[in-house]
Amino acid sequence: MANTVTVKELVDSSGYVVLSGEEFLGNKITTSEISRPGVELTGFFNFYPSARIQLLGKTELTFIERMTAEERLIVMRRLCSKETPCFVIGRRLPAPAELMKAAQEAGIPILSAQSRTTRVSSNITNFLEGKLAExxxxxxxxxxxxxxxxxxxxxxxxxxxxxxxxxxxxxxxxxxxxxxxxxxxxxxxxxxxxxxxxxxxxxxxxxxxxxxxxxxxxxxxxxxxxxxxxxxxxxxxxxxxxxxxxxxxxxxxxxxxxxxxxxxxxxxxxxxxxxxxxxxxxxxxxxxxxxxxxxxxxxxxxxxxxxxxxxx
Structure with missing residues (x-):
């Protein structure tokens, strides 16, 4: 049986703030790879790695702000797959309201990290590689x-x-x-x-x-x-x-x-x-x-x- 890590273990080890979905911290993380959705924000989901932690930084959030509220909700709901363990937002940036709504509907927690997004990605990867390794x-x-x-x-x-x-x-x-x-x-x-x-x-x-x-x-x-x-x-x-x-x-x-x-x-x-x-x-x-x-x-x-x- 493959090793898994819960989102709660990630939160406890990192000190990330739970913005929403505290009741879903039992979601399991099965891969150490991180996804920073890019083309998915344009509506292209053919190769969306939905089982990975989804990490959003300033670039992604700036692009999301350019959408209309209706477009944002559609894209956020597509990002919130049943396989997605959690979303992490870097630099303590605020989460879009549409993401909060879609994540709550799908049972996905949203976490907030203090560090810049590239460092957050590195820290999460290092933690998960140690926990998920054979x-x-x-x-x-x-x-x-x-x-x-x-x-x-x-x-x-x-x-x-x-x-x-x-x-x-x-x-x-x-x-x-x-x-x-x-x-x-x-x-x-x-x-x-x-x-x-x-x-x-x-x-x-x-x-x-x-x-x-x-x-x-x-x-x-x-x-x-x-x-x-x-x-x-x-x-x-x-x-x-x-x-x-x-x-x-x-x-x-x-x-x-x-x-x-x-x-x-x-x-x-x-x-x-x-x-x-x-x-x-x-x-x-x-x-x-x-x-x-x-x-x-x-x-x-x-x-x-x-x-x-x-x-x-």
């Missing part, structure tokens, strides 16, 4: 480390939450513990957040559930974050080979977004929090164009070539 949940712990979104995965009991707690003590921020809800923001960006019931909470075996914001302050938590790196904790085994140079990079596809993944062996005496900090800084260095593994390989090749020339 979502998946993953088992793990999600933390913000030096501004990088690091999702810690691994088998139950491997030490994910304890590692996250140590990172929090070192000044990093918790986004989610145990379950991470993920959605695609755009083709290159994956966003993670905690389910509402688990927000700010972390479970430590032997202690139980603790509220991170209460114990460490508001600066120790974050609502959402981009996922930049997956760190998989795996119990060390002498029979398993782990990456040593970092020259090979594993990519995990989540909702069609490729996320780099590294596997860290867990062994008594290893400080996983420091290792994850270094992993995050190393990943950032790679995104800025510096790769230590490539530098090592170049230096090694140069040394081999130099020794070979000496032996000739």
């Amino acid at each position: 979502q998946v949940s993953m088992h793990g712990v999600f933390v913000d480390v030096f501004g990088m979104g690091v999702m810690i995965t691994g088998d139950s009991g491997v030490g994910k939450s304890e590692t996250a707690l140590e990172l929090i003590q070192k000044g990093h921020r918790l986004v989610a513990d145990d379950r991470v809800d993920l959605y695609q923001h755009d083709e290159n960006t994956l966003i993670g957040e905690a389910p509402g019931i688990l927000r700010h909470l972390i479970e430590i075996r032997g202690i139980g559930i603790i509220d991170v914001m209460t114990l460490f302050g508001a600066g120790a938590v974050k609502q959402t974050n981009e996922v930049n790196l997956i760190v998989n904790l795996e119990l060390w085994s002498k029979d398993k080979k782990f990456e040593r140079l970092g020259s090979t990079e594993e990519i995990v596809n989540i909702l069609d977004v490729g996320i780099p993944k590294i596997t860290i062996p867990v062994k008594t005496g290893r400080n996983l929090a420091i290792i994850i900090e270094v992993a995050a800084m190393n990943f950032r260095a790679k995104t800025m164009g510096y790769n230590a593994a490539e530098t090592f390989e170049r230096n090694l090749e140069a040394l081999i070539k130099e020794n070979a020339q000496k032996g000739e």
Whole structure:
């Protein structure tokens, strides 16, 4: 079943003023695309995207003012389709009386926004893309480390939450513990957040559930974050080979977004929090164009070539 958002959720998140139709705020929004009716105001409705939020700004309202009252009512009634979730008017401009009448008849709320119309369009689109995007949940712990979104995965009991707690003590921020809800923001960006019931909470075996914001302050938590790196904790085994140079990079596809993944062996005496900090800084260095593994390989090749020339 496709995700939907109600007009009331949009109002609550944006602070838009309801000009009319408060009883219709339960109307559902099913697409993040916005319509600014243009040719429709001239009477051409062949390709009218009626299921979208209809956004009116100064340009549209100025054109509407040039019509007669009868023409306005005819066009407004055609704009007010049964599929239309709501109208939004930018710049706190007044709504035409004919639109108020037609929208009331059709059961469509009219909202008023303070910002200029292009900004209103951008804000609504960003909000709806996050709410309507396909979502998946993953088992793990999600933390913000030096501004990088690091999702810690691994088998139950491997030490994910304890590692996250140590990172929090070192000044990093918790986004989610145990379950991470993920959605695609755009083709290159994956966003993670905690389910509402688990927000700010972390479970430590032997202690139980603790509220991170209460114990460490508001600066120790974050609502959402981009996922930049997956760190998989795996119990060390002498029979398993782990990456040593970092020259090979594993990519995990989540909702069609490729996320780099590294596997860290867990062994008594290893400080996983420091290792994850270094992993995050190393990943950032790679995104800025510096790769230590490539530098090592170049230096090694140069040394081999130099020794070979000496032996000739």
